[in-house]
Amino acid sequence: MTDATPALQFENLSVAYRVKGVSRLVLAGISLEIRKGEAYGLVGESGCGKSTAAFAALRYLPRNGAVTAGRILIDGQDIGQMAAPALRRLRRQSVAMVYQDPGKALNPSLTIGRQVQEVFELAGVPRADWAARTVEILAKVQISDPQRVMERYPHQLSGGMQQRVAIAMAIASNPTLLVLDEPTTGLDATVEAEVLDLIQHLRRELSTAILFISHNLAVIARMCDRVGVLYAGRLVEEAATAQIFNAPQHPYTAGLLSCLPQAGRSKDQAPLATIPGFLPVPGEVTRGCIFAPRCAVADDLCRSTEPARHVNDGHASKCHYPERAAALPIVARVGGPLRDTAPAGPVLHIENLSKSFGDGPERQRVLRDIGIELRKGETLGLVGESGSGKTTLARCLLGLLQPDKGSELKFAGARLAGRTSQRSRDQVKSIQIVFQNPDSALNRSHTVRRMLERTISLLVGLKGAAREARVQALTQGVRLTERHLSSMPRQLSGGLKQRVAIARAFASDPQVLICDEPTSALDVSVQAAILNLLAELQAETQVSYILISHDLGVVRYLSDRIAVMYLGQILEIGPAEAVFSGPHHPYTAALLSSAPELGAASAERVRLVGALPTTAQRPTGCVFHTRCPQSIPGLCNSKAPPQIALAAGHVIDCHLPIDALPVRR
Structure with missing residues (x-):
């Protein structure tokens, strides 16, 4: 050897x-x-x-x-x-x-x-x-x-x-x-x-x-260094990474690339491209190229004859017409705006929201004086590292956690009780969530159909044909098929389970939907379909979203405004494009520089010092000063930062003067 x-x-x-x-x-x-x-x-x-x-x-x-x-x-x-x-x-x-x-x-x-x-x-x-x-x-x-x-x-x-x-x-x-x-x-x-x-x-x-x-x-x-593209159990393309991403030679690869959200293109400008149709069932016998039923450039040869493996300069593909794949545009689908009206008045009002765990000297404050207003038909993106309090905030809004005394929650102008058990039925069904881990959220002993039917019956009150019609509409909306309705969660892939969780969340016609990493388990094609679905439903029904995600590309595409959380506090909030284009809070700059972007020029990463402190180690002054590369000694560590209004609705908590704030280049 x-x-x-x-x-x-x-x-x-x-x-x-x-x-x-x-x-x-x-x-x-x-x-x-x-x-x-x-x-x-x-x-x-x-x-x-x-x-x-x-x-x-x-x-x-x-x-x-x-x-x-x-x-x-x-x-x-x-x-x-x-x-x-x-x-x-x-x-x-x-x-x-x-x-x-x-x-x-x-x-x-x-x-x-x-x-x-x-x-x-x-x-x-x-x-x-x-x-x-x-x-x-x-x-x-x-x-x-x-x-x-x-x-x-x-x-x-x-x-x-x-x-x-x-x-x-x-x-x-x-x-x-x-x-x-x-x-x-x-x-x-x-x-x-x-x-x-x-x-x-x-x-x-x-x-x-x-x-x-x-x-x-x-x-x-x-x-x-190299990438293989797998479709329905077949390796349809293989090459060096640069060749795959810059000049794909299989329509499936080009399709995957076209599904990605792109900088500067939001849900209000155009829907994302998707790959039509579905994967064949495992073991299904097909004639010709297995991708032909979903391929934009397939012809009779593709549908009748399986392509051989072609290798050109180390770039291998199984396609009759690799030059056609290379000519396919790797851009989002062109289309009109999904909505032509701005978000309406507030549907959810949060003021002085705090949440602590423990008692006495062990008491830790996980959320600290959060204030947010969510408008009808608006998407608010929440970003920040794990441990910054995003999921805790979501659970307080759902009533799964009781906020601290003095916290104020209002839904549609009415007081919103801290616990789900104290809320009305309309309030419960109006605020729903898609959890990050569908395995924990789905009942293992129920089929997909049973889960959807149960939610529709309990929260919406539909029965019989009306309920079945609702099940079919939800199934089609999240790109599931009739055969998936009879499946148990264990029989589905991670992506399919997440689609079921999203369908169940929409089953009660919510007015506010909290999406906690809703596309983290989804491939780019299904992610594009789900993001399009979320955008279309919002345009049709004026549902409001609170989107929690580590994928900043997803957040940028779907969000109207973005709030940046760190150690239970909001350090920056503003319109999505303003937050991404800057000037930024130094913490926002670090998040943006760390996120990989396909096709973007590699910029120098802002490296933070150490890890996110625990709530028991909450720093004095600015909570971010212990990791901030621009911390001002004697000021940031002793005094809470003021709020800086950069533009309409764009606010940053920072001691730095405006001309010293980082700008993404």
């Missing part, structure tokens, strides 16, 4: 799942290799087989899954032929995986500290060093106060914190092959940038090979 031996190889790999006695092909004849020290990106819609490829790579397929053809080799060894002890040793010492859902990857009955320490125990690290090594690896993934986090259980952490713990466990063993299945889905921009830097450092230091699966094409473009 030499250094030229690939770290991972798929040789004509086919994988099938046996469902109700029928074998359904999920991967068909996949061949790829990842060299030592190379990062290989795998992209495609939910259901294309990306996660199956990841599980197959480490022989983690479920019981009903099986390799039906081909081989998988790690460092030249066929893992399909490995005995159990050798396979366990390989997983313990040489390979690691970060799963898409950290909530399932972490053991709910063990503390975080114990779970991370198990990695060092299995690696043979002396017991006396376990605690110190655990603190060190948690600090590497930007977890503040690691000692405190070690004492907690997974359910006591946010989704972003859980993902950081999962990444820490994966890199703790210094693996030579790292499989990342949506590793940054729940991470904010600054932590995502730090984690990606950490993964890049691991590549350089240990020549770690990386299989990187992500819906975030900008992250793939930043991190990967």
Whole structure:
């Protein structure tokens, strides 16, 4: 064996799942290799087989899954032929995986500290060093106060914190092959940038090979040397990253790129492009090119003859007309504005909203004097790092958490009680939420149809044919099909489950919808469809949204105004384009510079000092001064900053003079 031996190889790999006695092909004849020290990106819609490829790579397929053809080799060894002890040793010492859902990857009955320490125990690290090594690896993934986090259980952490713990466990063993299945889905921009830097450092230091699966094409473009595009279990295109993103040679790849929100283009200017139709059912027999039913340039040849694999200058594609794909415009769809009226009067009024946890000296103030007014038909984007209080604010608005005394909430001019149990039925159905993690939000024992019907019956009161019509409208609106209605959540991909959660939230005709990372689990095509759906429903019904998201491109496209939160306070609020174009609060500048942008010139990242403090460590003066690169000694650390009005509705809390505020270039 030499250094030229690939770290991972798929040789004509086919994988099938046996469902109700029928074998359904999920991967068909996949061949790829990842060299030592190379990062290989795998992209495609939910259901294309990306996660199956990841599980197959480490022989983690479920019981009903099986390799039906081909081989998988790690460092030249066929893992399909490995005995159990050798396979366990390989997983313990040489390979690691970060799963898409950290909530399932972490053991709910063990503390975080114990779970991370198990990695060092299995690696043979002396017991006396376990605690110190655990603190060190948690600090590497930007977890503040690691000692405190070690004492907690997974359910006591946010989704972003859980993902950081999962990444820490994966890199703790210094693996030579790292499989990342949506590793940054729940991470904010600054932590995502730090984690990606950490993964890049691991590549350089240990020549770690990386299989990187992500819906975030900008992250793939930043991190990967080569990219493979998977569609319905087939590898339809493969090339160097620059070739894929600058000159795609398959219409499917061009379609994915066209779905992305673009800077300067909002929901009021044009809808996003989408890929029409749906993926074929796994195992479905098709003639010709499998993408032909959804392809804008397909002809009779495409529909009758399967294309061969063409390679040109290292750029491989399975398309009869690669030159047609290269000519497709990679831009958003042109269309008229979705609405021609500005948001109306206030529907939700928040004043002096605070929320504390604990009693006595242990009391911690998570939200501090939040004041926001949400207008009818408006989208307010909430951005900030995990731990800044965004989800706590959402839960207070929903009545799931009781705000502190003195907090004032009003809905449609009427007082809004702090708890759901004290609110009227109309108030409850009028304020709904789409949670970040659909697995936790959906009832595992109900079919999709039952979940939708139950919500419609309980909150809207529709029965019979009227209820069925509503179910069908919701199903079509979120791009589900009739066959999905009879499915249980466990039978759906992460993206499909999130679509179900969105459909259920709209079932009660809400006036305010809180969207907590509503598209984090969705591929770019479905994300575009969901964002278009949200925009269209808002134009039709004047529903108001509070959008919580780490994806700043999504926030910019959908939001009318943006509020930037840090440690339970709002540091900046203003019209979306004003917040993005600047001048910014230094914290906003750091968030924007950390977010990867596809096709944008790489700007120098504003690096913050340390991690987000805990509420128990709330700094005096400006809460951001301990991490601010422009902090003024003697002022920022001792005195709360004044409010600076930059323009109509654009307000920043900062000591810096206006001409010293950062501007994005």
